Structure formats: C-alpha cells, structure tokens
Amino acid sequence: MYLDLKKRLETHLRGVLKAKYDLELDTIPVETPPELQFGELATPIAFELARKLRKAPKMIAQEIVAALGGLDGFASFEVAGAGYINARLDRAAGVRKVAFAEAGPKLAQGHALVEHTSINPNKAAHIGHLRNAILGDTFVRLLRAAGQKVDVQNYIDNTGVQVADVVVGFVHLEGKSLAEVRGLLDDLQHKGERIDFYCWDLYARTSQWYTSGTDAENEARKKLRYDTLHAIEHGGNETAEIAELISTAVLRRHLETMLRLGIEYDFLPRESEILHLKFWEAAFELLKKSGVLYFENEGKNKGCWVMTRPGAEIAEGAVDEDAKVIVRSNGTVTYVGKDIAYHLWKFGLLGRDFGYKRFFSYPNHECWISTDHGEAEHPHFGGAQAIYNVIDSRQSDPQANVIQALRGMGHAEQADRYTHFSYEMVALTPRCAVELGYDVPEEDRSRPYIEVSGRKGFGVKADDLIDKLIAATRAEVDARQTGRDEAERQRIAEQIAIGALRYFMLKYTRNTVIAFDFKDALSFEGETGPYIQYAVVRIRNIFRKGGTTPEAVLAEFAKLAELGAYLSGAENEDIWALWLRAGRRALVLEQCIATSEPAHLAKHAFQLAQEFNNFYHKHHILTEEDPARKTFLLATAAVALRELVTVLGWLGIESPEAM
RNA sequence: GCGCCCGUAGCUCAGCUGGAUAGAGCGACUGACUACGAAUCAGUAGGCCGGGAGUUCGAAUCUCUCCGGGCGCACCA
Numbered sequence: 001m002y003l004d005l006k007k008r009l010e011t012h013l014r015g016v017l018k019a020k021y022d023l024e025l026d027t028i029p030v031e032t033p034p035e036l037q038f039g040e041l042a043t044p045i046a047f048e049l050a051r052k053l054r055k056a057p058k059m060i061a062q063e064i065v066a067a068l069g070g071l072d073g074f075a076s077f078e079v080a081g082a083g084y085i086n087a088r089l090d091r092a093a094g095v096r097k098v099a100f101a102e103a104g105p106k107l108a109q110g111h112a113l114v115e116h117t118s119i120n121p122n123k124a125a126h127i128g129h130l131r132n133a134i135l136g137d138t139f140v141r142l143l144r145a146a147g148q149k150v151d152v153q154n155y156i157d158n159t160g161v162q163v164a165d166v167v168v169g170f171v172h173l174e175g176k177s178l179a180e181v182r183g184l185l186d187d188l189q190h191k192g193e194r195i196d197f198y199c200w201d202l203y204a205r206t207s208q209w210y211t212s213g214t215d216a217e218n219e220a221r222k223k224l225r226y227d228t229l230h231a232i233e234h235g236g237n238e239t240a241e242i243a244e245l246i247s248t249a250v251l252r253r254h255l256e257t258m259l260r261l262g263i264e265y266d267f268l269p270r271e272s273e274i275l276h277l278k279f280w281e282a283a284f285e286l287l288k289k290s291g292v293l294y295f296e297n298e299g300k301n302k303g304c305w306v307m308t309r310p311g312a313e314i315a316e317g318a319v320d321e322d323a324k325v326i327v328r329s330n331g332t333v334t335y336v337g338k339d340i341a342y343h344l345w346k347f348g349l350l351g352r353d354f355g356y357k358r359f360f361s362y363p364n365h366e367c368w369i370s371t372d373h374g375e376a377e378h379p380h381f382g383g384a385q386a387i388y389n390v391i392d393s394r395q396s397d398p399q400a401n402v403i404q405a406l407r408g409m410g411h412a413e414q415a416d417r418y419t420h421f422s423y424e425m426v427a428l429t430p431r432c433a434v435e436l437g438y439d440v441p442e443e444d445r446s447r448p449y450i451e452v453s454g455r456k457g458f459g460v461k462a463d464d465l466i467d468k469l470i471a472a473t474r475a476e477v478d479a480r481q482t483g484r485d486e487a488e489r490q491r492i493a494e495q496i497a498i499g500a501l502r503y504f505m506l507k508y509t510r511n512t513v514i515a516f517d518f519k520d521a522l523s524f525e526g527e528t529g530p531y532i533q534y535a536v537v538r539i540r541n542i543f544r545k546g547g548t549t550p551e552a553v554l555a556e557f558a559k560l561a562e563l564g565a566y567l568s569g570a571e572n573e574d575i576w577a578l579w580l581r582a583g584r585r586a587l588v589l590e591q592c593i594a595t596s597e598p599a600h601l602a603k604h605a606f607q608l609a610q611e612f613n614n615f616y617h618k619h620h621i622l623t624e625e626d627p628a629r630k631t632f633l634l635a636t637a638a639v640a641l642r643e644l645v646t647v648l649g650w651l652g653i654e655s656p657e658a659m
Numbered sequence: 660g661c662g663c664c665c666g667u668a669g670c671u672c673a674g675c676u677g678g679a680u681a682g683a684g685c686g687a688c689u690g691a692c693u694a695c696g697a698a699u700c701a702g703u704a705g706g707c708c709g710g711g712a713g714u715u716c717g718a719a720u721c722u723c724u725c726c727g728g729g730c731g732c733a734c735c736a
Binding site: 027029031032033034035038042044047048050051057080081082083084120157160161162229271300301303304306309311322325327328329330332334335336338392393394395396397398422424425427447448449451473476480496507508509511512513515517519520523524525526527528530531533534535537538539541542543544545546587588591595599600603606607610613614616617618620621622623637658659 | 696
C-alpha cells in the first residue's frame with residue numbers, strides 16, 4: 001500500500017513540476033515524515049527548487065500544493081515548516097488496501113544465482129559460517145518473494161589445502177589407512193557422533209603440528225602437506241580417496257546443520273570437477289584470447305601469466321610488478337584463476353558444464369552435486385542473469401579480480417550484475433573466549449573482539465550453539481507449556497531457538513562485525529526473534545479465545561461501511577500507525593533487495609511486533625462492546641498476524657502456535 | 660606504503676537517494692499481571708553523532724584532513 005502511494009505521489013509530483021515549471025528531475029524525494037502529525041508522506045522538493053526558481057521555498061510549496069489538487073488515496077496536501085509539503089493519506093482507503101489488496105510484489109525478474117555457505121569440508125561449521133548461510137538464505141527468500149527465480153549454490157572446495165591438512169592428520173598423525181578411515185566413519189555413525197567435530201580437533205592439531213617440530217621436521221611436514229594436496233588435486237589414488245570420503249561426510253554434516261535452520265541448497269559445485277572437467281583450460285584460452293591475461297617476461301612475476309588489477313594505472317611500456325598472478329611460473333593455476341573459470345560458468349560463458357548427480361534429499365526437492373560423469377536427466381544450473389556471492393569482506397580483493405576479468409573479457413553486463421554480497425566476520429568477545437576455556441593473551445583481553453580461527457580450533461561450533469539455544473528455549477517452554485506433550489514442547493523450543501538465532505544474525509547490518517557473546521545470542525527479550533514470535537502467538541490466542549478466525553473477521557470487516565471514526569483522534573493514532581506499518585512491506589522488500597541488506601526487514605518485523613504489542617495493551621479487543629469496533633480491532637489483529645507471519649517467513653523464522 | 664570498512668546514549672546497534680526536536684534494545688531507576696498468558700507494556704535518567712575544516716537553505720549522512728580501531732594488498736586457498 002505504502003509503496004504504491006509513494007510511487008503515485010512521485011509520479012503526480014513529476015507531472016506537476018513539468019506542467020507548472022517545465023522541470024524534469026531525476027529523482028523526486030519522497031520520504032516518511034518523522035511524526036504522524038506531519039502526515040504519512042512528505043517531500044522537501046521546494047527547498048531544492050528555491051534556488052532554481054528564485055523563490056522562497058514556502059512560496060513554491062504553496063504553489064505546488066495548489067497545483068497538486070486531489071489524488072486518489074490521499075486526503076490532503078499541506079505546507080509545513082519552512083517549505084515541506086506534507087501529504088495525508090485517505091486512512092480508510094489505506095486500511096482497506098492493506099486488508100484486502102496486499103498482493104505479493106513483483107520487483108525482480110530473470111534468473112538469479114546465489115552462492116552461500118561454502119564451508120571448507122574439513123571441520124565443523126562455526127558461528128561465522130552461520131552468519132554467511134543465514135544472510136544468504138534470507139536473501140534468497142527475499143528475491144523469491146519479489147518473484148525472482150533463484151538457484152542456491154554452495155561451493156565446495158574439496159581439493160584445497162584445508163582438506164589436505166585434515167587428511168595429513170588422519171594419515172600421518174593418526175596413521176590411518178583408507179580402510180581405517182572408513183572404519184572410523186562407520187564407528188562414529190554408529191555411536192551417533194559427529195565427524196565434523198572430530199575433524200575440528202584433528203585439523204587444529206595438524207595445523208599446530210606443522211610448526212611444532214625442529215626446523216628440519218617442520219620442513220618435512222610442509223612437504224608432506226603439499227604432496228598430500230597435489231595427490232588430492234590429481235585424483236585417482238588412496239590419498240584422494242580418503243579426502244573424498246572425509247570431505248563428503250563432513251559436507252553431509254554441514255547440510256544437516258544448515259537444515260536445522262531451514263536452509264536448503266539446489267546445487268553443490270565442487271572444485272574437484274572444476275579441475276577434472278578442465279574448466280580452467282577452457283577459461284585460460286578465453287582469457288588469453290581477450291588479452292586479459294598476458295605472459296610476464298620481466299620483474300618479480302617473470303614466467304607467470306598475470307592480469308592487471310582493477311584500478312591499476314600502468315605507464316606505457318612499464319612492468320606491472322603489482323599485477324595479479326593467475327598462472328604460476330611452474331604452470332599451476334591460482335585460486336583466482338579457478339574462480340574466474342567458475343564464474344564464467346555461472347554466467348553461461350564458459351562453454352562447458354558439470355556432470356550432475358543427486359546428493360541430498362529435502363522434503364520438497366533434491367540437492368544435486370557436481371560429478372565427472374553424471375546422471376543423464378538433471379536440472380540445468382548456471383547460465384544466470386545475475387549472481388550474488390555471499391562471501392566475507394576479507395575476500396573483496398579476489399572478488400574484485402574476478403569481476404575485473406569478466407569486464408576485461410567484454411562481459412560488462414555480467415560484471416555489473418555480479419554482486420559480492422560481503423559481510424563482516426563474527427568474532428568472539430574476549431569474555432566469551434575466556435568462558436569457553438581458551439587461553440586469551442593479556443594484550444587481547446582489552447580488545448573489542450577476537451577473530452575465530454578454525455586453524456587454531458578457536459570458535460563456537462554451529463551445532464553446539466544451536467543445541468545450547470534449544471536447551472535454553474526448552475527450559476522456558478517446559479515452564480510455560482505444562483499442558484503440552486513432550487514432542488510438541490520440543491518442536492516449539494526448536495522454532496523459538498532457530499528464530500532467536502536467525503534474528504540475531506540478521507539484526508546487524510552486513511558491515512558490522514558481530515562480537516559474539518552467549519549472553520546476547522541467548523537473549524529472548526527485547527529486539528529478538530522470540531519477541532516477534534510472541535506477538536504472533538498473542539494474536540493467535542486472541543482468535544482462539546474469541547472463537548473466530550482471521551478469515552472470518554476480515555470477511556466481516558469488508559462489510560463495514562464506515563471506518564473513519566476508528567482511524568482518527570488521538571486515542572486511535574497508534575492503531576493507524578500499526579496499519580501503516582503493516583502496509584510498508586513491499587517498500588521494505590524493495591529496499592532490502594536494492595541494498596542487498598536483509599537487516600532492514602528484520603528491523604521492520606521488530607517494529608511491527610512492537611507496534612502490535614503497544615496496540616494490544618491499549619485496546620482490549622475481546623471485551624470491546626461495540627460490535628463494529630470489535631470487528632475493526634479484530635481485523636487489525638488479523639492483518640498484523642498476516643504481516644508478521646509473512647515477514648518472519650521471509651526471514652526464515654517460523655511462527656509457533658504457542659510459546 | 661596503497662586500498663576497503665568502522666568510530667552515534669554506560670553497553671550493543673539502527674538511522675532510507677543529505678531534510679523537520681538524533682532512535683531502538685540491553686543495563687539502571689519507577690510503575691502495571693486471579694491474564695486476548697508479563698518471552699509484555701508504560702514512564703524516568705542518559706548523546707558537542709571521534710576532533711577539525713569545507714560544500715549546502717539544511718550534514719550523523721557528502722568532501723578534505725587528523726586521531727583511534729579492524730581487515731585486505733602472496734607464484735596460499
């Protein structure tokens with residue numbers, strides 16, 4: 001409702017400016033006034049025009065108001081302050097629109113590809129990965145809500161050094177053969193233990209092992225590390241088989257962990273196939289042909305294929321010492337090189353494709369994984385019009401290199417639709433680190449936060465946090481829901497725990513470092529997911545106690561002829577504010593997509609819940625004696641419920657029946 | 660050295676393309692439950708929006724500069 005009216009006012013203003021002053025502006029500023037007493041929409045356009053028209057802003061505002069006349073959906077326009085033009089909505093019409101005509105917005109079109117999660121399959125997921133996955137998954141939901149077709153990809157680096165490190169741990173620290181590793185997996189499965197947790201510790205141990213011997217020993221260990229890496233990259237040997245076994249088992253665990261949060265994927269492209277199916281070779285030819293890559297004959301990068309970094313200015317004939325190496329002098333390709341090939345594939349520009357096989361079943365669909373020779377029948381991935389890479393901000397340089405390569409190859413349009421959806425890391429507060437039993441150096445204790453490190457085994461594992469959250473919500477639910485059975489209480493506890501976690505990760509804007517602390521994450525009061533869920537439960541209780549349904553109430557509400565009395569006067573101002581907030585959904589969605597920032601929607605959900613709670617306390621619905629007014633109040637609750645449930649759904653948060 | 664991000668109430672954070680007296684949560688202090696369930700609500704206290712200069716009718720928001728903090732800048736992935 002609000003977005004429509006805002007656009008309508010913009011269009012109307014544009015027409016007036018054209019007709020009256022023969023002016024055409026790029027953007028017409030229309031904003032929300034700070035208080036309802038100034039109306040529902042406002043524009044400071046008169047200030048901007050004052051100089052151009054050589055008139056006082058107030059005068060211009062008066063002229064514009066006079067020229068605006070009437071506009072469907074609006075009650076009046078007036079001049080306020082030094083020259084603001086405030087618009088008052090036709091409140092009854094606005095309320096009817098919100099109640100009956102809030103169809104889903106259709107903002108986006110085409111086919112988008114979102115890549116998120118992308119955890120190295122060599123250890124358990126931690127809270128940093130949770131932020132990535134929750135941001136990515138929520139953004140996917142927002143795009144889909146806006147009508148866009150979206151494929152969700154989770155890139156798996158199953159042949160990198162991180163996997164190599166844990167393989168070194170199995171083979172050289174624990175002395176395990178392929179058969180023994182297989183036995184360990186079976187054994188853990190049997191005992192119900194988590195292989196990713198096992199690897200968490202082993203990976204940390206191995207990382208330390210590399211530097212804990214004599215110089216000569218460390219040198220030998222490093223060699224072991226790279227020999228292992230190369231064996232895995234090459235494939236077709238026992239080391240590679242161990243890597244495949246471990247990385248696949250850990251990957252399955254990651255998918256299970258994410259599924260606890262309602263996060264699903266469509267396709268898992270793996271680095272092993274990017275290597276085996278020669279994606280790089282195809283990309284290399286394209287890169288050479290387009291001139292993006294050139295062979296360096298001089299300087300420190302002599303013997304490498306390099307590309308110019310974005311924004312670099314090189315004097316004619318000078319050697320670009322700062323160039324990015326894509327192919328090393330020994331002929332091997334760097335990470336960025338492989339990433340360029342992968343991104344050419346994402347846009348359908350590579351001329352090659354993965355093999356596909358089924359890997360993981362969700363209740364409503366299959367998740368596919370890359371393979372050398374796949375199933376004959378499979379869905380098509382890649383070839384997207386727009387891509388979003390949910391990758392932390394530390395990788396902005398390599399991301400910029402990939403974009404630069406695309407642009408250099410002449411794919412400017414694709415480069416423009418390549419979004420590095422960057423976000424800051426999740427770190428631990430020093431207090432939290434100490435709480436977890438880590439040895440925190442004195443000089444770190446006064447820092448605002450300490451970075452987590454998988455290499456050091458320093459961090460909070462995702463499943464541990466989820467378990468802890470569920471235990472905490474379960475205790476609360478058990479205390480309150482004594483009449484419900486065990487399974488039901490557990491389900492409610494899980495819904496609340498996940499709601500708390502997802503909201504916690506979404507309430508911060510992307511470029512804010514989250515200093516993680518159990519006290520904050522385990523909070524269920526104030527600006528939290530459970531606060532919003534609680535508002536939903538309250539509304540459902542009203543309908544339950546009142547013996548009616550939102551549908552029945554809205555049908556009755558449609559018959560009310562006169563609404564004006566319920567929407568005017570100081571005592572009803574908060575009710576109108578609630579309807580107005582409810583009507584902002586499409587505006588907020590549009591804003592979230594335009595800025596790639598889901599936090600706005602989280603804030604909107606909270607404010608809506610807050611406004612409802614406010615209304616709930618001030619107006620007792622079920623004891624209202626005037627039947628028409630009671631219907632109106634119930635309709636208000638029904639719309640608040642619909643909006644809260646919808647918006648929570650976009651945030652990936654369920655709305656419990658009770659709590 | 661170069662690049663990016665951040666600095667807003669005691670703490671944690673919002674603040675839409677510059678716009679009307681700078682907001683929220685937590686914490687502190689006062690109040691409101693034999694209930695549409697208080698995981699809630701009402702109220703009070705608390706801010707030269709890091710410092711300075713500039714642009715503008717108007718700056719937390721844009722520019723420059725300084726201070727403080729973080730992260731990048733490998734023939735690692």
